[in-house]
Amino acid sequence: MIRKPAAPASGKAKSAAAKSEEKPRKAPAKGAIAGSGKGSGARAAAESAAPPAAKAAGKGAAKARAGAPEAHLTITSKNYSSWSLRGWLICRMAGLPFVEDVLPADDPTTRAELLLMSPSFLVPRLRHGKVDVWDTMAIADYLGEILPESGLLPADIAVRAHCRAISGEMHSGFANLRAALPMNIKGRYPGFKVWAGAQADIDHIVAIWKDCLNRYGGPFLFGKTKTVADAMYAPVCARFVTYDVELDDQCAAYRDHIMALPAMKEWIDGAALEPDELEELDVEF
Ligand SMILES: N[C@@H](CCC(=O)N[C@@H](CS)C(=O)NCC(=O)O)C(=O)O
Numbered sequence: 001m002i003r004k005p006a007a008p009a010s011g012k013a014k015s016a017a018a019k020s021e022e023k024p025r026k027a028p029a030k031g032a033i034a035g036s037g038k039g040s041g042a043r044a045a046a047e048s049a050a051p052p053a054a055k056a057a058g059k060g061a062a063k064a065r066a067g068a069p070e071a072h073l074t075i076t077s078k079n080y081s082s083w084s085l086r087g088w089l090i091c092r093m094a095g096l097p098f099v100e101d102v103l104p105a106d107d108p109t110t111r112a113e114l115l116l117m118s119p120s121f122l123v124p125r126l127r128h129g130k131v132d133v134w135d136t137m138a139i140a141d142y143l144g145e146i147l148p149e150s151g152l153l154p155a156d157i158a159v160r161a162h163c164r165a166i167s168g169e170m171h172s173g174f175a176n177l178r179a180a181l182p183m184n185i186k187g188r189y190p191g192f193k194v195w196a197g198a199q200a201d202i203d204h205i206v207a208i209w210k211d212c213l214n215r216y217g218g219p220f221l222f223g224k225t226k227t228v229a230d231a232m233y234a235p236v237c238a239r240f241v242t243y244d245v246e247l248d249d250q251c252a253a254y255r256d257h258i259m260a261l262p263a264m265k266e267w268i269d270g271a272a273l274e275p276d277e278l279e280e281l282d283v284e285f
Helices: 011-022 039-049 052-066 082-094 110-117 136-146 157-172 175-180 196-216 228-242 249-259 262-272
Strands: 002-006 071-075 098-102 125-128 131-134
Touching: 071 082, 082 125, 082 136, 082 228, 082 262, 125 136, 131 136, 136 157, 136 228, 157 196, 157 228, 175 196, 196 228, 196 249, 228 249, 249 262
Parallel strands: 071 098
Antiparallel strands: 002 098, 071 125, 125 131
């Protein structure tokens, strides 16, 4: 497993993160420490990725974090693992300082390590002090509860219900899109032929985005603050770039807005450093 601090928000968090990086449990896989050694850059990205409400919380929030338990997020490939990207973005959007524990996707011991940490065998998995939480939506709900000022979950109950509903659709649906257009951040397939089943999923996602952007005014799905819904659909934005999916101006602007977020750029830079030889992962993952 490869460890790197992601967005330490306090001296304490930073030194704990640095310590854990000093003792990797395994030799780092070639090129897999995406953006390591960029502690302050990661912090800056996390801060700029934090929603206005979190920024407004200012010193109070920083003070609370100073005594906060250390957080570790377990993920796998930045190029292929859409669920890792979602969980990672959710932590960033919540303003949670965390250490990234990267399980190399091509390492045969990965599943054994996962079994020890995540009862579902799956990533992302968050350990926050004594709290263990796996499954992307559960991580979002947990962080929404402990960091409500982040705006990760909208404050208004009806809007929050809407946000959870479209996030849930992504969590449990769009199987055709996921199978036919697997996330591959580095890949580019100009003129990719989308089959009818996947196109139906794309059409439904476009309808969801347009409804949200029209109702809440953008630039995010629920208005001015990033929410869990933006994290859930971020890998879809990446797929639309990879597979050259045609969008109308409104949805193209939303896709570009998400792809240009500092946190997304950091993730994409990390994906670029991963080795290319994971052809067997060029399927749903
Ligand atoms: N429903 C889960 C899905 C997580 C998932 O499918 N994770 C994949 C990575 S993208 C995984 O851990 N695969 C590990 C494996 O297959 O060994 C969630 O929301 O977190």
